[in-house]
Amino acid sequence: MHMDIDELFPAHLSELRRRIDLALATHGFDGVAIFSGAAGYSFLDDRSYPFRVNPHFAQWVPLTDLQQSFVGYTPGAEPLLCFHQPADYWHRPPSLPSGDWLRQFRLEVLRDPGQALDLLGLAGRRIAFVGEWQAAFEDWGFAAINPAPLLHQLHYDRAVKTAYELECMRRASDMAVRGHLVARDAFAAGASEFETHLAYCAAVGQRDEELPYGNIIAFNEGAAVLHYQHLDRNSTGPRRSFLIDAGAQFRGYAADITRTYAAADGEFATLVGGMDALQRKLCAAVASGVDYRDIHLLAHREIAGLLRDAGVIRCGPDEALESGLSSVFFPHGIGHLLGLQVHDVAGLARDPSGAEIPRPEGHPFLRLTRRLEPGFVVTIEPGLYFIDLLLDAARSAGHGGRINWDAVERLRPYGGIRIEDDVACTPGEPENLTRDAFARSEVRDDK
Numbered sequence: 348m349h350m351d352i353d354e355l356f357p358a359h360l361s362e363l364r365r366r367i368d369l370a371l372a373t374h375g376f377d378g379v380a381i382f383s384g385a386a387g388y389s390f391l392d393d394r395s396y397p398f399r400v401n402p403h404f405a406q407w408v409p410l411t412d413l414q415q416s417f418v419g420y421t422p423g424a425e426p427l428l429c430f431h432q433p434a435d436y437w438h439r440p441p442s443l444p445s446g447d448w449l450r451q452f453r454l455e456v457l458r459d460p461g462q463a464l465d466l467l468g469l470a471g472r473r474i475a476f477v478g479e480w481q482a483a484f485e486d487w488g489f490a491a492i493n494p495a496p497l498l499h500q501l502h503y504d505r506a507v508k509t510a511y512e513l514e515c516m517r518r519a520s521d522m523a524v525r526g527h528l529v530a531r532d533a534f535a536a537g538a539s540e541f542e543t544h545l546a547y548c549a550a551v552g553q554r555d556e557e558l559p560y561g562n563i564i565a566f567n568e569g570a571a572v573l574h575y576q577h578l579d580r581n582s583t584g585p586r587r588s589f590l591i592d593a594g595a596q597f598r599g600y601a602a603d604i605t606r607t608y609a610a611a612d613g614e615f616a617t618l619v620g621g622m623d624a625l626q627r628k629l630c631a632a633v634a635s636g637v638d639y640r641d642i643h644l645l646a647h648r649e650i651a652g653l654l655r656d657a658g659v660i661r662c663g664p665d666e667a668l669e670s671g672l673s674s675v676f677f678p679h680g681i682g683h684l685l686g687l688q689v690h691d692v693a694g695l696a697r698d699p700s701g702a703e704i705p706r707p708e709g710h711p712f713l714r715l716t717r718r719l720e721p722g723f724v725v726t727i728e729p730g731l732y733f734i735d736l737l738l739d740a741a742r743s744a745g746h747g748g749r750i751n752w753d754a755v756e757r758l759r760p761y762g763g764i765r766i767e768d769d770v771a772c773t774p775g776e777p778e779n780l781t782r783d784a785f786a787r788s789e790v791r792d793d794k
């Protein structure tokens with residue numbers, strides 16, 4: 348069912364080398380030093396923020412918690428991994444890496460990050476630094492710090508996933524789906540939002556700071572808050588609806604999945620079913636050559652059609668889209684690139700230069716405007732919400748007559764609906780990483 352990840356790694360690294368060889372030659376560098384990063388500290392405190400590895404580093408090396416380390420690379424030479432393993436009795440120093448992937452690297456273990464200076468071969472060569480800059484590197488002689496033209500090119504290329512990256516994302520999907528199923532059951536069993544969150548983390552096997560983004564676990568009206576961050580500790584009170592937007596990461600690659608559940612049959616449950624059907628239709632539109640902006644606009648028409656059929660609005664899809672009414676209920680983009688970052692880079696890139704493809708007018712939150720290519724992984728996440736702030740603004744803006752306010756009052760206590768899958772574009776049919784992972788979990792459950 349799953350491919351052997353170690354077998355896929357050498358071809359992945361070859362592709363990274365091919366890409367960076369071209370980028371370095373184009374922009375006049377002899378090599379690159381990719382810094383993993385260092386945890387930052389809270390103001391006036393000796394507590395650090397959660398560490399987030401430089402995604403460029405994680406693309407080369409499947410180590411997401413390694414600080415003060417470098418990948419050094421010059422075209423034609425074996426990549427160098429400067430692995431920082433401090434002598435430290437306050438913390439557990441990182442264990443030396445192992446695994447087949449390591450055979451692609453020359454490993455140097457450093458007690459002090461400063462030892463990387465000689466190893467990186469900066470003398471007489473133009474080496475670009477990629478990562479979060481540290482004052483300690485001031486005198487090292489890097490030719491450039493995060494040169495924008497080089498980064499634009501690497502980010503543009505990153506949208507196309509290698510077979511290794513796709514496999515990492517399938518595994519992240521499996522992990523996240525495990526959490527989703529447990530969370531669904533926790534909600535049904537009467538857990539609080541906070542308890543549901545803990546059950547999710549336990550099932551996935553990742554703590555908050557390891558997840559690709561903070562879980563959104565929202566009951567009832569909370570589902571209308573797009574990035575609801577509060578985790579209510581109270582488990583009493585009515586439960587009408589449950590929106591969970593939660594992921595997982597495998598070797599730094601993210602899954603980003605949202606599901607919405609109705610606690611009982613009725614008007615809201617019917618709306619959830621309608622959203623699920625239109626979401627599948629939008630997923631099927633993920634194909635090579637398709638302008639992602641068109642999927643976004645199709646989503647607006649589909650959601651408006653659903654709202655009209657449900658008696659929530661009183662106009663057709665085209666009028667709802669053109670008047671801006673559909674954005675009252677669906678105020679975010681249909682999705683984004685996914686990979687090493689949950690909202691992955693270069694979603695608007697026209698080409699490797701960093702020039703941008705504009706968003707459709709009136710749609711300021713769309714994060715992806717490119718034409719899809721095989722290897723792109725995108726999310727498809729239509730939403731439909733009852734947001735007081737936007738409904739009030741719609742009334743002031745003259746949309747009042749197009750909205751059935753009785754229906755809005757009935758549905759407002761449910762908050763909203765979002766259904767989100769991660770979909771890989773291929774030369775043929777799209778691969779739905781999320782629905783495939785749910786299907787695999789059902790096969791397991793049946794046994």
Ligand SMILES: [Mn+2]
Pocket residue numbers: 603682683726728767
């Ligand atoms: Mn998303």
